[in-house]
Amino acid sequence: MPVTLQDVADRLSVSIATVSRALADVPGVAPATRLRVLAAAEEMGYHPNVMAQRLQKRRTDTLGFIIPTFGPRFSDPYFSELLAGIGNEAAEHEYDLLVSTRAPGTEELALYERVVKERRVDGLLVVRTRRQDARIAYLIEQQFPFVAFGRSDLEGDFPYLDVDGQAGLEELMAYLVAQGHRRIAYVSAPLNLMFANYRLAGYREALSRAGLPYDESLVVTGGLTDMDGYEAGREFLQRANPPTAIIAGNDLMALGVMSAAQELGLRVGRDVSIAGFDDISLAELAHPSLTTLRQPIYQIGQRICDMLLCLLNGTAPEVSQVLLKPELIVRQSTGRVG
Numbered sequence: 001m002p003v004t005l006q007d008v009a010d011r012l013s014v015s016i017a018t019v020s021r022a023l024a025d026v027p028g029v030a031p032a033t034r035l036r037v038l039a040a041a042e043e044m045g046y047h048p049n050v051m052a053q054r055l056q057k058r059r060t061d062t063l064g065f066i067i068p069t070f071g072p073r074f075s076d077p078y079f080s081e082l083l084a085g086i087g088n089e090a091a092e093h094e095y096d097l098l099v100s101t102r103a104p105g106t107e108e109l110a111l112y113e114r115v116v117k118e119r120r121v122d123g124l125l126v127v128r129t130r131r132q133d134a135r136i137a138y139l140i141e142q143q144f145p146f147v148a149f150g151r152s153d154l155e156g157d158f159p160y161l162d163v164d165g166q167a168g169l170e171e172l173m174a175y176l177v178a179q180g181h182r183r184i185a186y187v188s189a190p191l192n193l194m195f196a197n198y199r200l201a202g203y204r205e206a207l208s209r210a211g212l213p214y215d216e217s218l219v220v221t222g223g224l225t226d227m228d229g230y231e232a233g234r235e236f237l238q239r240a241n242p243p244t245a246i247i248a249g250n251d252l253m254a255l256g257v258m259s260a261a262q263e264l265g266l267r268v269g270r271d272v273s274i275a276g277f278d279d280i281s282l283a284e285l286a287h288p289s290l291t292t293l294r295q296p297i298y299q300i301g302q303r304i305c306d307m308l309l310c311l312l313n314g315t316a317p318e319v320s321q322v323l324l325k326p327e328l329i330v331r332q333s334t335g336r337v338g
Helices: 005-012 016-023 031-044 050-057 077-092 106-117 134-142 165-178 194-209 226-237 251-263 281-285 297-312
Strands: 062-068 096-102 123-127 146-149 160-163 184-188 219-221 245-248 273-275 292-294 321-324 327-329
Touching: 005 016, 005 031, 016 031, 062 077, 062 106, 062 297, 077 096, 077 123, 077 251, 077 281, 077 297, 096 106, 106 123, 106 134, 123 134, 123 297, 134 146, 146 297, 160 297, 165 184, 165 194, 165 245, 165 273, 165 292, 165 327, 184 194, 184 226, 184 251, 219 226, 226 245, 226 251, 245 251, 251 273, 251 281, 297 321
Parallel strands: 062 096, 062 123, 123 146, 146 160, 160 321, 184 219, 184 245, 245 273
Antiparallel strands: 292 327
């Protein structure tokens, strides 16, 4: 049986109130009594009832993170790194993390509503923001604390951190154009996702700056999985006039494109250049290693968690809306046109 406040009080022949005040370092307890209580509590192995303390101060000391995902498998390294950053930062500040998964849609929004109404958590982290994002609209309406990883096209001010995908794609495209590429294909993420729109805008802007036409036939949309990239890669590379370079909206799709190219007997980095976005751990380990745009996913998880904790503790973060620039990492999967 766990040791209770009553057990400590009985050992010392004092009241429960005295023990409670001494352990909480509340004024009004004699120093000698406080030392006796602390010594007895340590000797007896007393641990405070965390749930009772949380109920008393009307806080859960818990953050919520609802991961938008499809299907029975969850194997996206992007979310694994992000979750690690969030979880470790929360633990550093003695907060728990409540993690759930829901496919985007009505069930997902219903979960947000339940978590908020039942006050299961003190605040929420929202990821993969969407056009007219119903999650963000609801949280703004409820005035519930949250921080988003990503911007939105909704009216209303809210704290977020985002990575400038448009600037990143412009830099990557400029690099490929400098390598002599003129037919550059793009495998986009679904355009209901905000980041997909920014990255596609960067692709189009870079074509315009280079004096190259925008060819709709060189742009397809995938679902962010390696299989989506594989299917898009096979279709592109079996055309009569295939692209010399293919950019994918994330690394998983880029790795799928790479698999398709190798299956067709092409040398990645020589016969065709392939690049991605994110710099997940698999990107550097791929053969050949993948050129990509790095966003520090683990550190982003830490930072959005810290921004939310600042909101909850009443200390506004130094900057409530942060836009980071990704870093171009050139590896073996890209090169000059042969």
